[in-house]
Amino acid sequence: MKRYVDQLAALGQSGRLEIFRLLVRAGSRGSCVDDIKRSVRMPGSTLSHHLDTLARCGLLRPERSGRFVYYAVHWPEAARLIRFLTEDCCCKMSGRPGARPAAGEGRRRRRARPARRGGARTDESDTSPPRAARR
Amino acid sequence: MKRYVDQLAALGQSGRLEIFRLLVRAGSRGSCVDDIKRSVRMPGSTLSHHLDTLARCGLLRPERSGRFVYYAVHWPEAARLIRFLTEDCCCKMSGRPGARPAAGEGRRRRRARPARRGGARTDESDTSPPRAARR
DNA sequence: ACGATGTTTCTAGTATCACCGAAATATCCA
DNA sequence: TGGATATTTCGGTGATACTAGAAACATCGT
Numbered sequence: 001m002k003r004y005v006d007q008l009a010a011l012g013q014s015g016r017l018e019i020f021r022l023l024v025r026a027g028s029r030g031s032c033v034d035d036i037k038r039s040v041r042m043p044g045s046t047l048s049h050h051l052d053t054l055a056r057c058g059l060l061r062p063e064r065s066g067r068f069v070y071y072a073v074h075w076p077e078a079a080r081l082i083r084f085l086t087e088d089c090c091c092k093m094s095g096r097p098g099a100r101p102a103a104g105e106g107r108r109r110r111r112a113r114p115a116r117r118g119g120a121r122t123d124e125s126d127t128s129p130p131r132a133a134r135r
Numbered sequence: 136m137k138r139y140v141d142q143l144a145a146l147g148q149s150g151r152l153e154i155f156r157l158l159v160r161a162g163s164r165g166s167c168v169d170d171i172k173r174s175v176r177m178p179g180s181t182l183s184h185h186l187d188t189l190a191r192c193g194l195l196r197p198e199r200s201g202r203f204v205y206y207a208v209h210w211p212e213a214a215r216l217i218r219f220l221t222e223d224c225c226c227k228m229s230g231r232p233g234a235r236p237a238a239g240e241g242r243r244r245r246r247a248r249p250a251r252r253g254g255a256r257t258d259e260s261d262t263s264p265p266r267a268a269r270r
Numbered sequence: 271a272c273g274a275t276g277t278t279t280c281t282a283g284t285a286t287c288a289c290c291g292a293a294a295t296a297t298c299c300a
Numbered sequence: 301t302g303g304a305t306a307t308t309t310c311g312g313t314g315a316t317a318c319t320a321g322a323a324a325c326a327t328c329g330t
Contacts, residue, residue: 002149009147013318014140021223034276043320048278067276067327085217088156148288168307178290183308202297202306272330279324286317294309
């Protein structure tokens with residue numbers, strides 16, 4: 001569980017997500033730090049920290065080759081993350097998103113719950129941005 | 136792009152990931168805050184903040200029903216995130232993870248690059264944790 | 271060995287975030 | 301209306317993260 005949290009947090013940062021996407025496109029051999037630096041235009045120390053973060057959570061793997069260190073996507077781990085999200089979180093919505101996943105729903109309440117007006121609605125009735133400003 | 140970053144960051148926190156997974160299992164109608172609170176055992180104010188974060192990035196949608204506010208997974212948005220990750224980041228590794236994605240690789244270097252010893256390796260040769268302690 | 275190049279560590283400033291108690295707001299029920 | 305329940309906002313604190321310049325470390329070519 002913690003590993004997924006770390007991986008999601010690692011990707012949940014613009015700079016790191018950019019780096020990761022770059023390396024996905026770079027292929028299995030990856031890119032060395034200097035090339036990445038030229039692409040993402042970021043001070044070496046900052047880049048190094050981000051790469052370290054991505055490597056620590058398992059999404060990247062460094063490999064030294066002479067003076068250069070190549071960082072490449074660690075596909076098994078990336079696949080594992082995707083699988084976690086799709087299977088554990090979002091498999092229910094494959095197909096049309098409104099499909100209710102027949103959850104156990106066995107949870108009991110201490111007290112009567114007001115009946116849902118309109119009964120089970122179709123959900124996904126709109127795709128509009130979910131009222132961003134609530135304050 | 137920013138939306139994906141926000142969503143990944145929102146899920147990259149243990150408490151919020153737990154909430155989100157709970158709501159995935161709760162079905163399309165979602166759960167009201169009080170039920171969630173009893174499940175995740177978290178002070179109301181903290182929970183409210185987390186729910187707000189998840190709602191702001193589009194992954195959850197609140198709906199008031201009397202005294203209760205139901206938070207439910209916003210499936211279209213969740214699906215969009217998954218799609219982004221699979222298509223934009225990790226499609227290459229569907230099937231066996233080692234499959235090299237035939238990257239363009241057209242990027243030029245200022246200077247000669249030391250030849251990769253051993254040529255294209257199979258990658259994913261091991262699944263061991265990527266040398267966590269580098270310091 | 272020396273200088274050049276590539277990468278990481280050190281150090282530090284700032285911003286952001288997680289957390290939670292207390293108070294405020296909203297709604298229901300009698 | 302008043303009390304009870306549900307949820308959010310406010311205020312503050314400690315921890316963590318992002319950033320980056322400077323210095324250190326590693327490796328290559330000569």
